[in-house]
Amino acid sequence: MIIVLIGYMASGKSTIGKRLAKKLNYNFIDLDDLIESKENASVSEVFKSKGEIYFRKQEALYLREQLQSKEDIILSVGGGTPCYSNNMDAILGAENVKSVYLKASIPTLIEKLMKKKATRPLIAHIETEEAMGEFIGKHLFERAYYYNQANVKVSIDGRSKKEVTKDVFDSLF
Ligand code: S3P
Secondary structure (H helix, E strand, C coil), X not given: CEEEEECCCCCCHHHHHHHHHHHHXXXXXXXXXXXXXXXXXXXXXXXXXXXXXXXXXXXXXXXXXXXXXXXXXXXXXXXXXHHCCCHHHHHHHCCCEEEEEEXXXXXXXXXXXXXXXXXXXXXXXXXXXXXXXXXXXXXXXXXXXXXXXXCEEEECCCCCHHHHHHHHHHHHC
């Protein structure tokens, strides 16, 4: 089976994905890491040198490649992945694939992203919590349409990594 973890930036897709992969003895693949190794550059560098449109093309391409996998994998995708290039339809339509939305409230995301914005080109320039909240509020409103199509939704608010991993596991099996 392929389990695709989706959700906003800093919702824990990679962390939970790695834990789940260990628990299930599946391979773990992070789509951003894959793009970085194929491009031999960080996501921020790709955005800067080749632009977001190029990044979105590569993202859609490597997502489709992974969705063809015949092995059991946990695939963590970028926060924007489900929202471009009909990617959510590709995820929902692929064989043997389950999608999980790791859902976080705006206050949780503000707290996490103020600490982790540096490597994320879409928000790296945001300086105050207030501005971060305003940005996330609008962005999440647009993106929720895609995220909410996931097969399973799990809230991360106030929960430990261990609890979230267990919730994801229990809701899938
Ligand atoms: C993006 C999220 C990032 C990365 C890129 C764009 C987005 O991944 O793909 O910076 O559009 O939300 P994470 O969700 O892992 O931060």
